[in-house]
Amino acid sequence: MIRLEGIKKDYLVNGKTIPALRGIDLTIEKGEIFGVIGHSGAGKSTLIRCINLLEKPTAGSVIVDGVDLTKLDEAKLQEQRRHIGMIFQHFNLLSSATVGENVAFPLKLAKRPKAEIDRKVQEMLELVGLSEHRDKYPAQLSGGQKQRVGIARALASDPKVLLCDEATSALDPQTTNSILALLLDINRKLGLTIVLITHEMHVIRSICDRVGVIDGGRIVESGKVLDVFLKPQHPTTQEFVEQVADSSELREAVAHEKKSGERMILRVTFLGEQTYQPILFQTMQETRTVFSILQGTISRMKDTPYGQLVVELGGDDAQNHKAVETLRQRGLEVEVI
Numbered sequence: 148m149i150r151l152e153g154i155k156k157d158y159l160v161n162g163k164t165i166p167a168l169r170g171i172d173l174t175i176e177k178g179e180i181f182g183v184i185g186h187s188g189a190g191k192s193t194l195i196r197c198i199n200l201l202e203k204p205t206a207g208s209v210i211v212d213g214v215d216l217t218k219l220d221e222a223k224l225q226e227q228r229r230h231i232g233m234i235f236q237h238f239n240l241l242s243s244a245t246v247g248e249n250v251a252f253p254l255k256l257a258k259r260p261k262a263e264i265d266r267k268v269q270e271m272l273e274l275v276g277l278s279e280h281r282d283k284y285p286a287q288l289s290g291g292q293k294q295r296v297g298i299a300r301a302l303a304s305d306p307k308v309l310l311c312d313e314a315t316s317a318l319d320p321q322t323t324n325s326i327l328a329l330l331l332d333i334n335r336k337l338g339l340t341i342v343l344i345t346h347e348m349h350v351i352r353s354i355c356d357r358v359g360v361i362d363g364g365r366i367v368e369s370g371k372v373l374d375v376f377l378k379p380q381h382p383t384t385q386e387f388v389e390q391v392a393d394s395s396e397l398r399e400a401v402a403h404e405k406k407s408g409e410r411m412i413l414r415v416t417f418l419g420e421q422t423y424q425p426i427l428f429q430t431m432q433e434t435r436t437v438f439s440i441l442q443g444t445i446s447r448m449k450d451t452p453y454g455q456l457v458v459e460l461g462g463d464d465a466q467n468h469k470a471v472e473t474l475r476q477r478g479l480e481v482e483v484i
């Protein structure tokens with residue numbers, strides 16, 4: 148659906164060149180939710196704004212649904228942009244227009260007939276759960292409701308792609324979750340391709356299928372959220388995973404245990420159905436290895452449940468190694484830490 152090829156973007160500030168993107172190659176499939184995560188200044192906003200050419204790349208191609216946007220004149224580009232909706236961190240609503248008028252805005256620009264606009268506004272407000280608020284002004288709404296208006300407005304022109312520029316960063320955790328749930332619902336109902344940028348791993352873990360980690364204007368790691376999350380390779384990715392991993396407690400527990408003897412400490416990861424099966428207990432019984440659990444979490448990545456346990460093995464060397472081998476044979480991910 149979206150192909151970025153060799154995207155570079157330099158900003159010129161006071162005669163100095165600032166390279167914001169240094170060569171991005173990315174393919175985003177139709178119907179997926181793709182997240183880009185990175186620290187402040189990494190290039191996230193520049194990257195997402197290059198997808199609809201709000202920012203013109205210095206080099207490279209942006210191909211959306213088979214059309215190379217970088218090759219279009221301004222009129223044709225405007226036409227193609229109708230297929231790409233966008234929502235923003237600070238909502239960007241017209242404060243002097245009602246909710247209904249905000250949602251109608253892109254349709255009026257496209258000179259759609261009034262009856263069609265009315266119908267579409269109603270449909271969109273129902274989709275985002277704001278039918279009752281059609282005649283209110285943005286100042287009368289909460290942050291979460293404002294973002295719902297932003298989503299309704301972005302979807303009014305039936306886009307194929309929705310770009311989300313830090314769409315939940317100005318919201319509290321509970322409202323963030325409700326907006327993420329809405330985006331996931333829309334993705335499923337409409338088959339819409341969603342690209343989002345964020346600095347929060349929680350957002351990626353909740354709704355994305357794949358993730359790209361951006362650092363210094365380059366994608367330093369990318370893949371399925373599950374894989375990147377469970378085996379982060381790049382130091383920046385590891386930092387982001389730590390945001391949601393509760394690892395300071397773990398580090399303390401491991402340091403304490405390591406000091407107290409030569410015991411073996413494992414991080415065991417369970418995925419999907421494994422999460423609810425007594426594989427660890429059975430294996431330890433069979434290999435006659437005593438163990439204690441230092442830390443445990445059960446969570447979800449989008450639809451996949453997963454669990455991680457940090458366990459300390461107290462058997463002799465042979466027993467401990469046999470236990471590790473058996474856990475791996477049974478399909479668990481085991482890391483000796």
Ligand SMILES: Nc1ncnc2c1ncn2[C@@H]1O[C@H](COP(=O)(O)OP(=O)(O)OP(=O)(O)O)[C@@H](O)[C@H]1O
Nearest residue numbers: 158160165167185186187188189190191192193194
């Ligand atoms: N309009 C601009 N003019 C000059 N430099 C810019 C401009 N926009 C971004 N930059 C620079 O480009 C780099 C990437 O910025 P960008 O805003 O894309 O990063 P970001 O990851 O979105 O950061 P943040 O999360 O803080 O918004 C930074 O060094 C930034 O200072």
